[in-house]
Amino acid sequence: MILGLYLLLLSPAIASAGLEEYDEPFILQFINRSQTLDLSLKCKQSLALVYDYLNDIETLTDQKICYFESFATGPNDLFLSRDQDRWVYKGYECLLSAGETVYSKSEHPMHYCYTHDDDKDKRVPAFSVCIPSPCADENQKLLEEWRRITHPEATEPITFTACTRSRHEKQWFELPVPIADFGFNMSLAMLVVMATIFHNMRGEDAKSWSARILLAFSAKTNLKKLIALPKDPQSCITCLLGLRFGSMVWTLIGHSFIFVQAYMENVEDFKNSMVDNFFNQWITNFTLSVDVFLTLGGTVLSYSWFRKWLKNTSEEEPTWTSWGYWLKFYRHRVVRLYPAYLYTLLAVTLRISVTHFHPMWPPTDPAIQCPKYWWQNVLFVNSILDNQCMPWTWYIGTEFIYYLLSPIFLLTLRKAPKIGFILCFVVIMFSAGLNVESIVRNNFPPTQFLWKQPEMFNPNFIQHHLELYIKPQYRIGPYLIGILLGYQLARYQRIPVKPQQSNKYIISMWSVALVGILFGLYGLYPALQGWDSIAWRAYHLLYGALHRDIFSIGIAFLIYICHTGIGGPVNVFLSSNFFLPLANLSFSAYLFHMIPVVLTYMLVPFPIYFNTQIPLFIHCFVQLLITYFFAIICTMVSELPALNIERLLLASPPKTTLKPSPPTDSEIQLKPSDKA
Template sequence: MPCHLSFIVILTFTLIYQRTSASDAYLLSYSAETIQQYIVTAADGNVSDKCRDSLLKVEPFLSAYDTLPLQKRLFYASYAAGDATQVQSRDRDRWHFRFRGCIIAAAEDTIIPSEHPMMFCTGHDSTNKTAFELGVCIPTPCLNDHLYLLNKWKEIVDNDGRGRINVAHCTKSRHEKQWFQLYGVIVELTCGFGIVATVAFATVYHLVRGDATKSTAMQIFLAFSAKKNLIAIITPPKNPTTAIKCIWGIRVITTLWVVLGHAAVFIADFVEEADELKRNVLNYFFYQPLTNAPISVDVFFVIGAVLCSYHWFRSLDKPGAMIPTWYSWKYWSEFYRHRLLRLWPAYLYVILLSIIRFPVLRYHENFPLWGHDDFGVECSKHWWENALFINAFTDGRCLPWTWYMGTEFTFFAISPIFLLLLKRSALLGIAISAIIIIASSVSLAVETSRYNFPPTQLLHFIPQNFNQDSMLYHSLIYVRPQYRIGPYLMGLITGYILATDGRPQRKSNSGSLSTRYKYMGWILSVIGGLWSIYGLIPALQKSDWPVYQVTFTAMHRIIWALSISWLIYACQKGFGGLLNAFLSMRIFLPLSSACYALYLGHIYAIFAIYMSSSFPIHYDGFITLLNYYWKHLSLCYFIAISILICIEMPALHIVKILFYNSEQQMQAEAKRPEIIRTREEDGLHSSPIHDSHIIRNNNVVRRIRPKSRRA
């Protein structure tokens, strides 16, 4: 039934789907003659002798026999003008493309520097709200004259006689110092090699001597053993009947969806046929899972909340378990401490790499993006916002994709309120959660309508009838916890239902859903899920359906969360059928363990693949994206496994050794070599994309109530 229904719904959407007109390019380009005239005029102006000499060498360099035609074409194509308010929003991909063209035109090499280094400069008049953003590709020796040269370009292309360019940014085709000349990079690389060496030595020691030891120092050393960590990653839960195994597959598939969505977004920075790409994204029905990929984040909210609630309520049923109250300060401090210690190691390490190593991976300045988005610059200023998980309340300039972690941590921070309310009274907890969900959805619809935003984040794929400022939408709506809390609360309720449905006093009602209700649940879940993904179509087609758009904006994430919640509930309760069997496959267990590290580093992997390819990339439909996608995944998992084995898992072991091992536990561990045997016990997945948000294994309980521990 669900399969037949899916086909009918998809067919219906396809029949009503109409193709929209082609999107227009928003940046102005100029002829080679105009640019040549500009360079000659600028060289005769008030510039330094070094700059003048460099400008006069541009044309001979481009006309030289050993200069590729592509370099010449990209150089002239890099000169542009556009709306200054859309540099970081609608037009970001086209500005980045021109920046890349200027860098390629300089013919730099990783080892051999160019004889004619270039820099891409953009600027505008900050006093004029309707000013153009102008971009030029000029020789690096003209750095001190870049404002003069930008204003000269303004006289040619925008000579309205009003104002002058007073805000500018230049990105050079080559660093003044390469990575091997930078002290900080050398120190960081040395530390990195030290960690790898420690992993190697610990693994060899473990293989030869085993890991049975009472020495805390030796336990910490063996925490880096790859053997120990790989065993922990692939070991299934100790009690598989209580584990929500379908979440392994849901998490992995959702993470792959996130990578595919970002790959589709950022390939626009590297293709000349960007208009064709945008037409396909807006027009073709089967592109909609990419267009509406931001909804994938809500899956993480749901599964994180489900597991937080599920394991918390199950822990209360253990004999002798401590029952926390509003005033159990020690309990809740352990609750938060475990979460922070679980998230910080890998997160802070990636931030450190973003500040020190990643910015100099390429010979040119600003990696992976151009000057306005340089992660190295932004993270050096704002890293502390990420470390404190408040980046969802700020501009989030450091690692922008990690806004999710800040938002989810906010939900985790307030989750005890809802957990305690549900513990006191299910009706009260659900009622308050429902009120907050409704208030969040209504306020989201109001704010979205107020600014004429699209129903979801579309970045540079926004139809022209909506507000084109995607970054304003991102900062005001998309990352704000007050507009994203609905799916999380629904996950908490689902986890509560799963945890309490099997209690002795409820066994008479356990699994009492009739076949009719099961079918109804699946039908509504399928319809709701498909509508949440494909219901964006009228907005993309510029349909004048204001009521529908407001309804979709307010409801699609909630309906989507309900569909995911039902999927988890049905699979856990035994009527998930083949779908549950697939999602619970053992292959997803180790892949699921790597999702957190993969999420942290996937943007760098995406850009590394694109930037190592020939520029520009030729876009030939979805097959082009698919060809690159497999490369992205390969590099993503290489990075993720490296972080998991070298940073994340050792840190988890060390935290357990330092905070949760009593003398009795250490003796028990001598008989059980794997420090972490199962997901259910030790909270291996306590990240936003991980299994547990609480201190499973009842480590807190064992420290507080050691007598409650069973043999």
């Protein structure tokens, strides 16, 4: 005990974000003491070589510094929340100390091992060590020794440890599963090439089913769908094209500015810069981009559905008991989502996540998490459960649940519009009330704080993410606002002679749109600054409960303004044909965008030093290009061919209507050519 206290007095230096770092002599004492433990001979020999390796003339100074800085202790309850980026940063320091490169294997590979208690309420420390790879199987003994000399008061047994290695034991091209996935992708690419050649030689006049299915993969056909507007211009809300692509870019920038923190040396300077600048809220409050997607999803579904049934049509309208109609309604949604979703899930899990020479951070590594939790994504319940496989796809599960519930609101609005509006309003307010209850009970901030957390709020943003942020019951407001908007747009489309609007009306509409958008976007500043009084506490609570709905109302008014002809140059810009293919690719882009976000930061020299935001925006531009490259592949080999095959094999024979009707669909991107 006396020795432990003596070593504690010698060593700790408090680092940023609450982690304790230790100096070189202290860590070397740990290395020397560890050699007296009951370890394998190979492990003891590798520990004995650590000092010589770090002081070798061929070892870079940065490697030596990074090795000693990777040892740390910190609060257990903040391991996966406030301090997470610092633990990940120390993991990369350990990996860098091994001297691995893409083309050469280190003679002294390292493992970064850590332990924390699964019970976040326990006030016990979390620990990390950087050990030679021959000691990886005995990491628990070494972590216990590290805890013994840094925090001797912690006596509970270690029940959980995890390690990540400086280099994969085998690279992806040496493993059968990634090679098989690569071969599968090459086969799909060859199928597209063959289908395109067949299309050029034979044309579209294919008589056999096999030929028609082959043509479903034709790039000639599918590229036209990416760049072609619908034949009926009234079936497309063109301003959604720019909004959809803009939201995709906004999402990528927000995620990029979050994940760069794990690679940044002076991260506190970066966090202060992000939070203290009022105008940076378009990044720090970027999670509103998801609410744009939700609003657009509800709008597309509702507008398409009501345009059909508000017409004078001979087709029988669906009712609560039209089981065949609703099964087809849901079937098309599944076919719409599954091909691209499953293609991405397989590619990311089996190959892309193991392509780099060293693994990613274990808690978020798809190669580790998806083999255990893939079924949650396949069943669209990942947002209801722990969301551990490809966590950015929580949105797809949440939106699918809203789609399942949408007939309740569609039919109520169709049969009794006033009751439908009241129902939507009550559900929106009930969801806001649930937000209030959760925020008060857990002391959550108004939204996720992913850069700095004022002390007045609960700093555990992972708890916030899992218990409130991704749960469907807290996020349905924007989707219902979209459904109401789609209903109003469909009714407006039925007016034979559109009224000439007064300047007062136009100014009023624009005022509501701008106030809603700006309040939702920039009203977070008092909470970011930690303004704490009874009045500000009440403001934070109301903002947390309503800001997404208010922001979505602003977006809904903007869409209504543009679609009804008073949007002026804003509508011209958002409706530009330039955005059409980019918007059509946005679903696949959303699925893949996190891969280049992480990849580019792993490829540049570590660590990154923050001076200005300009280099980060350059990263974002490169990430966007890579994202859309993957999106084109995903769309051409899975998404559009599946929809083409659905039309061939599953679509019911067309029924007689006075005019062609658009599809009933709700999706991340508008697909004018998709029909149920």
